[in-house]
Amino acid sequence: MDNATNFISIEGLKFFGKVNASISHEIKNILAIISETAGFLHDLTDLAKQGEDLKLSLLESCSESIAEDIQRGFDTIKQMNQFAHSVDVPIKEIKIFETVELTVKLSNFLSFSSKVEIENGDKEDKSILTCPFLMESLIYQILIFVYESIGPNGHVLIKFDSQKKDGTSLIISTPSNFILDGFPTPDIQRAAKFLGFELNINSSNQKLDIWVPYVSKEIVALEKELQINLKS
Numbered sequence: 001m002d003n004a005t006n007f008i009s010i011e012g013l014k015f016f017g018k019v020n021a022s023i024s025h026e027i028k029n030i031l032a033i034i035s036e037t038a039g040f041l042h043d044l045t046d047l048a049k050q051g052e053d054l055k056l057s058l059l060e061s062c063s064e065s066i067a068e069d070i071q072r073g074f075d076t077i078k079q080m081n082q083f084a085h086s087v088d089v090p091i092k093e094i095k096i097f098e099t100v101e102l103t104v105k106l107s108n109f110l111s112f113s114s115k116v117e118i119e120n121g122d123k124e125d126k127s128i129l130t131c132p133f134l135m136e137s138l139i140y141q142i143l144i145f146v147y148e149s150i151g152p153n154g155h156v157l158i159k160f161d162s163q164k165k166d167g168t169s170l171i172i173s174t175p176s177n178f179i180l181d182g183f184p185t186p187d188i189q190r191a192a193k194f195l196g197f198e199l200n201i202n203s204s205n206q207k208l209d210i211w212v213p214y215v216s217k218e219i220v221a222l223e224k225e226l227q228i229n230l231k232s
Contacts, residue, residue: 004194004222008134011187012087015137022109023080030073037065079105086132091223094132096168096212097125097160103139104158107147114147114154114174121160126168129215130195131222138191142172142208145183150176167213178206194222 041062048054082102097120104116146156154176162168184192184199192199196216200209 004225007190007194008131011137011191012133015133015140019083019106019109019140020080022106023076026076026109027073030069030076034066034069037062037069076109083136086136090133090226091129091131091219093127093129094135095125096128096170099132099135100139100158100170103136104143106136107140107143110144110147112147112152113143114150114152114156116143116156116158119157119159121162126160126162126214128167128212130219134191134195138188138195138197139170141185141188141191142210145185145188146172146174146178146208149179150174167211170210170212172208172210174206176206180208183208194218 041059044054044058044062079102083106097118101118104118107113108116143156147154150156154174157173159171159173160168161171180201183201188199191197192210196213196218198211200211201207202209
């Protein structure tokens with residue numbers, strides 16, 4: 001398996017660190033905004049003590065702002081927990097749309113991320129047997145490549161096409177100038193190989209088609225390798 005276990009371990013640590021850094025930065029921003037709003041409330045309180053009129057509209061605005069940021073914090077922590085549990089079982093059945101959606105949300109914590117829209121053309125969220133953590137890492141790396149190509153003001157569309165019975169196509173497209181020089185990187189190629197995914201680039205139509213089999217011989221072989229390493 002071309003040292004799949006070592007690859008997952010090394011690249012996994014890099015991926016885990018990068019995601020955790022972006023999440024901690026997001027939480028820091030949330031706390032900073034809440035702190036500023038709380039400081040403003042303190043100033044309003046001091047003015048009221050001095051006899052100044054206290055406008056209820058300002059209090060209401062501050063309260064709503066704090067509530068919104070607290071909910072944003074809860075959502076961030078929820079996504080962090082979902083991500084953390086993706087390493088619980090190395091190979092398992094997962095919902096592909098749910099996994100891609102989570103990875104997009106994680107990538108949106110990056111300061112240079114573009115706007116991403118996801119369309120599920122299927123009536124249901126298809127299940128695949130895969131390595132969740134490695135799949136998230138692969139999609140994350142691809143999104144970073146796209147973001148760096150089109151910039152934070154760009155728009156990315158991700159669509160699912162399951163016309164074939166043995167898998168689904170994950171189509172990433174953008175109306176912007178999609179520069180694909182240097183893609184795929186060696187790490188992206190290796191991750192796709194271990195998962196049994198196929199990367200097809202259509203430069204003229206500004207599309208990247210990722211073929212995702214529901215079960216691949218590569219993922220079955222990877223599962224056996226990981227089981228052997230766990231026992232040894």
